[in-house]
Amino acid sequence: MERKKQFKWFSIFEHEKEQDYLQRMHRSGWKLTAIRGFGMYHFEKCAPEDVAYRLDYNKDGLAHKEEYLKMFEDCGWEHIQEYVGYSYFRKPVTEEGAEEEIFCDAESRISMMQRVLKARLLPLLIVFIVFLPQFLIHCFSARNYLAAFFTGAVLLTYLAFFAICFVKYQQYKSRQEERE
């Protein structure tokens, strides 16, 4: 069996791009077998077919994995694997060309993104709000201005990062609402 792997990196807000990428690969005869390590996508040669790939992020679902996967299986979705909290599913696109979806309204697509952001950004936010300012104050009171400068730089980087995430989230949200 001919195999190949590709390194790809998608940000939190690009899971739709990732889905399209996997669908394109399958359409050109490369079927996803696994994702490993730091964004290494493994494929094996297959008959070219139009197969929809979809990602869900649901910790509650993974905590009740059997029932969670059963629901997808009942609806005709094949579960491929879990990767950094995401569940990967695929389902052949029907002859009528109806695009298969795992979410049918904007609300559920937005709540999925909220679950991702909560899990990914909340720990960073706690470091940002609780520890970094304390550390900064400590640097100043110890008159260690070099450390204070670096801590300040880290704080600013954080701030920029959160601002970008906020804007991206708003864009994602309005994109989903427009899809309705």
Next chain:
Amino acid sequence: MNPHIKKVYVPMTETAFFILLCLRKPNHGYGIVQMVEKMTEGAIKLTPGTMYGSLSKMEKDQVIRFLREEEKRKIYQITELGLEVLQLERKRIERLYKIAQEEM
């Protein structure tokens, strides 16, 4: 009724509406998907991601409750609160329908 529940469920999503409607009798998520497909003659196809998220959220909000598990499928039923919410939503939709009939 808790104002939060009213805010979230009136109006509610189509998926939430069908979940409450179908769970007047005990059923599982996929059972609801099938019922809705039949009721709407295939016009509305509920999807598993939306379904799973809605069911867990609605269980937390106590508009439905978990009864038991059968063959890895969770069986739920509507609660008193859920019935109240469904009635409110029904009245809202009836009002809209009436207005549309009069105006169009």
